[in-house]
Amino acid sequence: xxxxxxxxxxxxxxxxxxxxxxxxxxxxxxxxxxxxxxxxxxxxxxxxxxxxxxxxxxxxxxxxxxxxxxxxxxxxxxxxxxxxxxxxxxxxxxxxxxxxxxxxxxxxxxxxxxxxxxxxxxxxxxxxxxxxxxxxxxxxxxxxxxxxxxxxxxxxxxxxxxxxxxxxxxxxxxxxxxxxxxxxxxxxxxxxxxxxxxxxxxxxxxxxxxxxxxxxxxxxxxxxxxxxxxxxxxxxxxxxxxxxxxxxxxxxxxxxxxxxxxxxxxxxxxxxxxxxxxxxxxxxxxxxxxxxxxxxxxxxxxxxxxxxxxxxxxxxxxxxxxxxxxxxxxxxxxxxxxxxxxxxxxxxxxxxxxxxxxxxxxxxxxxxxxxxxxxxxxxxxxxxxxxxxxxxxxxxxxxxxxxxxxxxxxxxxxxxxxxxxxxxxxxxxxxxxxxxxxxxxxxxxxxxxxxxxxxxxxxxx
Amino acid sequence: xxxxxxxxxxxxxxxxxxxxxxxxxxxxxxxxxxxxxxxxxxxxxxxxxxxxxxxxxxxxxxxxxxxxxxxxxxxxxxxxxxxxxxxxxxxxxxxxxxxxxxxxxxxxxxxxxxxxxxxxxxxxxxxxxxxxxxxxxxxxxxxxxxxxxxxxxxxxxxxxxxxxxxxxxxxxxxxxxxxxxxxxxxxxxxxxxxxxxxxxxxxxxxxxxxxxxxxxxxxxxxxxxxxxxxxxxxxxxxxxxxxxxxxxxxxxxxxxxxxxxxxxxxxxxxxxxxxxxxxxxxxxxxxxxxxxxxxxxxxxxxxxxxxxxxxxxxxxxxxxxxxxxxxxxxxxxxxxxxxxxxxxxxxxxxxxxxxxxxxxxxxxxxxxxxxxxxxxxxxxxx
Numbered sequence: 001x002x003x004x005x006x007x008x009x010x011x012x013x014x015x016x017x018x019x020x021x022x023x024x025x026x027x028x029x030x031x032x033x034x035x036x037x038x039x040x041x042x043x044x045x046x047x048x049x050x051x052x053x054x055x056x057x058x059x060x061x062x063x064x065x066x067x068x069x070x071x072x073x074x075x076x077x078x079x080x081x082x083x084x085x086x087x088x089x090x091x092x093x094x095x096x097x098x099x100x101x102x103x104x105x106x107x108x109x110x111x112x113x114x115x116x117x118x119x120x121x122x123x124x125x126x127x128x129x130x131x132x133x134x135x136x137x138x139x140x141x142x143x144x145x146x147x148x149x150x151x152x153x154x155x156x157x158x159x160x161x162x163x164x165x166x167x168x169x170x171x172x173x174x175x176x177x178x179x180x181x182x183x184x185x186x187x188x189x190x191x192x193x194x195x196x197x198x199x200x201x202x203x204x205x206x207x208x209x210x211x212x213x214x215x216x217x218x219x220x221x222x223x224x225x226x227x228x229x230x231x232x233x234x235x236x237x238x239x240x241x242x243x244x245x246x247x248x249x250x251x252x253x254x255x256x257x258x259x260x261x262x263x264x265x266x267x268x269x270x271x272x273x274x275x276x277x278x279x280x281x282x283x284x285x286x287x288x289x290x291x292x293x294x295x296x297x298x299x300x301x302x303x304x305x306x307x308x309x310x311x312x313x314x315x316x317x318x319x320x321x322x323x324x325x326x327x328x329x330x331x332x333x334x335x336x337x338x339x340x341x342x343x344x345x346x347x348x349x350x351x352x353x354x355x356x357x358x359x360x361x362x363x364x365x366x367x368x369x370x371x372x373x374x375x376x377x378x379x380x381x382x383x384x385x386x387x388x389x390x391x392x393x394x395x396x397x398x399x400x401x402x403x404x405x406x407x408x409x410x411x412x413x414x415x416x417x418x419x420x421x422x423x424x425x426x427x428x429x430x431x432x433x434x435x436x437x438x439x440x441x442x443x444x445x446x447x448x449x450x451x452x453x454x455x456x457x458x459x460x461x
Numbered sequence: 462x463x464x465x466x467x468x469x470x471x472x473x474x475x476x477x478x479x480x481x482x483x484x485x486x487x488x489x490x491x492x493x494x495x496x497x498x499x500x501x502x503x504x505x506x507x508x509x510x511x512x513x514x515x516x517x518x519x520x521x522x523x524x525x526x527x528x529x530x531x532x533x534x535x536x537x538x539x540x541x542x543x544x545x546x547x548x549x550x551x552x553x554x555x556x557x558x559x560x561x562x563x564x565x566x567x568x569x570x571x572x573x574x575x576x577x578x579x580x581x582x583x584x585x586x587x588x589x590x591x592x593x594x595x596x597x598x599x600x601x602x603x604x605x606x607x608x609x610x611x612x613x614x615x616x617x618x619x620x621x622x623x624x625x626x627x628x629x630x631x632x633x634x635x636x637x638x639x640x641x642x643x644x645x646x647x648x649x650x651x652x653x654x655x656x657x658x659x660x661x662x663x664x665x666x667x668x669x670x671x672x673x674x675x676x677x678x679x680x681x682x683x684x685x686x687x688x689x690x691x692x693x694x695x696x697x698x699x700x701x702x703x704x705x706x707x708x709x710x711x712x713x714x715x716x717x718x719x720x721x722x723x724x725x726x727x728x729x730x731x732x733x734x735x736x737x738x739x740x741x742x743x744x745x746x747x748x749x750x751x752x753x754x755x756x757x758x759x760x761x762x763x764x765x766x767x768x769x770x771x772x773x774x775x776x777x778x779x780x781x782x783x784x785x786x787x788x789x790x791x792x793x794x795x796x797x798x799x800x801x802x803x804x805x806x807x808x809x810x811x812x813x814x815x816x817x818x819x820x821x822x823x824x825x826x827x828x829x830x831x832x833x834x835x836x837x838x839x840x841x842x843x
Contacts, residue, residue: 001515016515023757023804025536026512026594033806036751130807134749138808141747159746354598354609395775428775 003312004295005303006030007082008037009384010213011135012303014353017295028353029114029303035134037384047278050288058290062320065247065287066327068270069098072245076234077102080191081213081221082250083291084299084311085346086338088221090321091249097330102249105191105231108222109201110359111209112184113305118142120184124151126200127188128158131441132383133212136186153178155379155439156397157432166434169372169379169451175199176369186210189218191231192257192382193450198365206363213304214384216294220302223361224345231256238264247272250291252281257380257447260420274320292317298335300342300351307356308346374453376436378416380443382450393441395426401435403427406458414438415457418446422457462691462698464684467706469673470698482531483666486674486696487558490584490664492522493690494556500582501550504542504557508532511612512594516542533615533622536591536646538800540566540759544575556582556686560591561654562798565831566759568659569794572838573762582682585657587665589617589635589716590649593803600643605631618666620715648799648812650723655716659832661686668701668709675701675709728817741788742780744814747807750774754801754811755787760794760830784814791815792822793839794830 001016003024014027015038025032049061056064069075077095079088079102092102117123117139129137140160144150152161153175167175176199185204189197189211201209213219222228229237231253237243246268252275254262265271265284273281274289282288294301297317301309316335326332343349348357378396398414408414413424416438423446433439438454446452462468471484481488494500505528506514514535519525539557546555559567564583571578592600598609605624614625621632622644638644656663662676662683669675676698678684690696701709731737755761755768767790772783797819801811823829826839 001517022516022537023753024513025803026510026534026598028595030806031593031595032803034751034753034804035749035806036753130747130749134751134806137747137749138806141808393774426775429777 002295002314003310005216005301005309005311006034006038007216007294008035009133010081010215010218010304011133012301012305012307012309013038013135014309015295028307030135033135033138045278046293047275047282047288047290049290050282050285052286053283058320059323061287061289062323063327065272065289066324068245068272068287069094069247069324070328072270074243075100075245075247076237076243077247077249078105078234078251078253079221079225079249080104080106080251081215081218083221083294084217084297084301084317085220085224085342086299086335087249087297087317087321088217088224089338089342090318090333092225093333094321094325094330095247097325097328101227102221102225103227103229103234104218104222104225105229105234106189106213106215106218106222107194107228107363107365108219108225108361109189109206109211109363110219110223110304110306110361111206111211113210113307113356114139116184117186117210118146120148122149122151122181122183123186124153124178124180124183125158125161125186126153126196127186127212128154128156128381129160129186130158131381132188136210136212140186151183155381155437156430156434159432164432168434168436169377170374172196172369172372176203178203180204180208182208184208184210186212188212188214190214190382192255192380193370194230194365195367195369198367199369201363201365206361211304217301219304219306220300220342223302224342232261235261235264238267241267244269245272246270247274248281249274250276250294252279254281255382257382257443257450257452258420259443259445259447289320291320300339302346305356306359307353308348308351309353310351370449370451372451372453376438376454376456378418378438378440378444378447378452378454380447380450380452381439381441382443383441395428396444397430397433397439398427399433399435399437400429400431402433402438402456403429405435406456416446416454417457418448418452418454420446420448422446462678462684462687464678464680467675467677467701468687468698469669469701469705470676470687470696471673473695473697477526477529478672480526481529483664483669483674484672485529486676487584487586487664488526488529489695490686490690491525491528491556491558493693493695494582494686495520495522495525496695497689497693499685499689500554500556502546502553502555504539504546504555506532506535506537506539506558511615512598512609518542518546531616533590533617534592534594534597536593536649536799536803538566538757538759538798539563540570541757543567543581544570544762547576551577552580554580554582556584558586559583559657559660560586560588561652561657561659562588562759562796564657564660565654565796566798568831568834569760569796569838570762571834575762578834582686583657583660584686585660585663585679587656587663587667588649588652589655590645590652592643592645596643600638600641604633604638604641604643607631646799646803647727647810648797648802648816651720651727652797653717653720653724655713655720665709667712668705668707670705675705727813728820738780741814744809745781745784747809748781748784749807750783751806752783753804753806757800757804758791759798759800760791760796763790788815788818792819793826793828795819796831
């Protein structure tokens, strides 16, 4: 069996895999525990090499990619961190051959570790630990059992919290007045609403923030990359033709809440995607390069704590990028040299998954909180698992009060309107949700952002 | 040698004797089963460290030899690995080492036609309980003041847990460790079945001398395993001494008594029905619907799972229908192996919940699951 790291998010859960999955009971983060994502690892449709919508032999797809990289100016490279550090580093080398950077869309930030959660006496969370990062829940539970006070700031009441403050999108500025004191803060640093996370990060000490991230190697990837751009900035630059070519490594820009943004991809001269799973992005790309699934290859991964973890697959995961470098006449790279460089950049000589290395990272973001108008809001409560197509929730959560005021009957649909149009969706009544909020784990076509002002249409008798 | 015999035995292979526990008998029985073509494959735990064992399925004798040694901090149940073997090889033959909860899981699956017990050789392992690896590593640092990376061997002897490094050997009583929140997994503490009498033979160090394994033979298959290894010249045996037999019985008796005490402590009855309902509702509320407990459950045998089919996450029930169905469905077959509690990311004490329900049902129907093939499952109709 191969020791692997679950690719569901950046928590770094340890597994073993061959024909079956087995949970590593001595894995430092999950101790043999696992959420739904880890168990669905093996149900992927593999991507095939394609050029201009037609299946091609891999060498032909590689040489087509190499040619496009050479002839297209202003190429941007994006890798959210769904690959190992070695592959990320190989990708940055490839980007540098055309004078570009790799953007991960998530800043390189490492905060507090799991042990700090367990030892805390006061914890403030900005996530729903039951849904967004389920494997963090048990550490919060442990702290609570040992007397920690848990305060939640979220869109609905959170069961584990001693005090639940429900956030109102129309008054989001109120988070600026939270007194964090010495509390440990748990938040989600993801590419969709960096403004929100940044506001919190700027208000606390780095040592007191646990920054959870959505992609397997978000932390490692961002630490190995240089200058960052947000996903929205990249779309803007594509629209303005400042970016003419885009190379996506295991990164689907379809995670953005507003699907209209995706039409910017049509402005590109060339779109290259290198990914393991076949999806709608494969159909959109000019060139598709199949990638090994991360859990099939070997390499290094950094979890949200900066803990260095190993995956022990058989492949090296860098073959396609190496071939592109070779085919473009550039200096070749090898797994061993990349691995040595990764360890050197991390300042370690060997990997010990039970020890979290020290990091000293300065991150002073300069962003402004977005303002949201309206009385009621649809909130896209994205989870890493949704982006990996493993969430089977096709309903929204609403309050009993909202259901009553709209005269909703069982088996009917909730009708909502935003500036983008109307949608009718299945709903679940949840007592902890406030009357002015609709929580959706799926992206709805009427979404304009993570938070979308909406109006409701009452059910007719 | 006959069924019912109690002997001591050990490996004749010096390497196996050195690496394996108690004279390496179990490793030798497994290798002999492959060499003598008693079985097609063997399931064993490959030791990665003192805190990590990975289940492997192999027909390679050398791979089996690499699995030598005991692991108390790798609480893995092998039942589902055996189920997968028979899914792939319905006519195949298999041998595996089995703690009582492995053997009981296998028998429950055999009753549900997922395992062919006639073709499965169960080399039973006496078990006083297993420990979670991460908890054990913390225990080593705090209670033993030993770096977990330096541990080369661990052993349970006379109620004490012993860890050895190159430099030293430290022993602390299991009672003391468990009082401090370490030691065995909760379900192991109240498990009363320490000798796997439902296996083909039972192996252990209770009542055996140094570098010996005490063996009790229960079935024809058990006899075959022993004779095969003797014929191949891989093991040596001697009759068990009266003193050894008494020590083994006494140790087992002490373990049973301790287990009963733990059972009373953990399963304080909740007499009031409403209070009982709220107890279940409250602990289940942390459920994140991951279904991991079903995935790992060694006795869960449904092809189409009722617990999933009848559960819709969109329903607004105040108590999880998924868990209610599982509580009922497993009430005849739950063996209290602890795998569900181990895997639950929300730390729901699932094994305790299931045992609370199963204790009542299994007592009422006088049915102890996983002990033999004589009584069919209470809730199943063939």
